[in-house]
Amino acid sequence: MAAERVLTLLTEPLNSPGIRSLLNVVSGHPLLLHRVNLGWEALHDSKRLRRDLAASEKRLGWHLWRIYRARNLLVHQGIESECLPQLANHLQQYLSWTLSRLLHGLTFGPEWDRSRLSAILEIQSGSSDDFLGYTA
């Protein structure tokens, strides 16, 4: 998998041949160089990675609120938000990923039920200590 290969490179130690080579390859593209560097930094600082993911989760929550408000305005007052098509696209992605994840969970076995779903979500939310344990 491509992403796995990039992950391997980004988790290499400072100044290792792989990451130096990757930085050299993208050195002519400042934005890509910056992103590769950001990725390397994030994967070498578990606290920062946790902070980034927490911030991402918060932004996602805000976006869900935005979609919910747009939907309520439309349904209850007939007001159509300007960015409704974009919101519908984002919602489609969120729903598709969530559904796929739940269906994937179902394929683990017939014992999957609500308590199992809660367990999955709990693991994925994760306590900070657990998270640091995974990423240390």
Add this chain to the structure above:
Amino acid sequence: MDAVDAVKAAVRSSLNLLALYQQRAAPSIRAEAWVFENGRANPVDDRTTSFRNLHPRRNAVPLADKAVAALAESRDEPALRSALDLHNLALSTTDHRLRLVNLWSALECLASLIDGDSIISRVERLVCPILTWRKTDKVLRYLSISIHFWLKSNPQIDRATLPFPLDTVNRWRRNGSLRCSPNR
């Protein structure tokens, strides 16, 4: 594009009245439009291109087969089936308002599997952990695609210095990892 939207809104309003008095569905408005300028009709793309961010899964049929089997044994089957129904309904319509409403209803069906004080809190509790968990994978995939496009547009870069074999790039292409542009 705003002018096209304004015209469509006006026509839709008239068609809605027609539907009321005829007691049957009015003709639908097509997504495409033309703007007459200097005696020529120029096509205008619909800016609300639907669902362009998602690509079909390469192994859609086997995945669907597995899900059908798993769904048959699930206790939470009604919520999931309804969500799938509403999702499919949303995909089948071109009206972004109907799409949004149906997609949100599908999400509410799924959120019924979660405890919470309100609908939005249940939706948040369901969606946020799952999507946040995927973020790292998403960023890595984006970087992979960006690197590929960078290499493609710069053939002068010495391939011998790449930190991954070139067949990796070809494999990415084959497995569909490179189907979308990072700019989309």
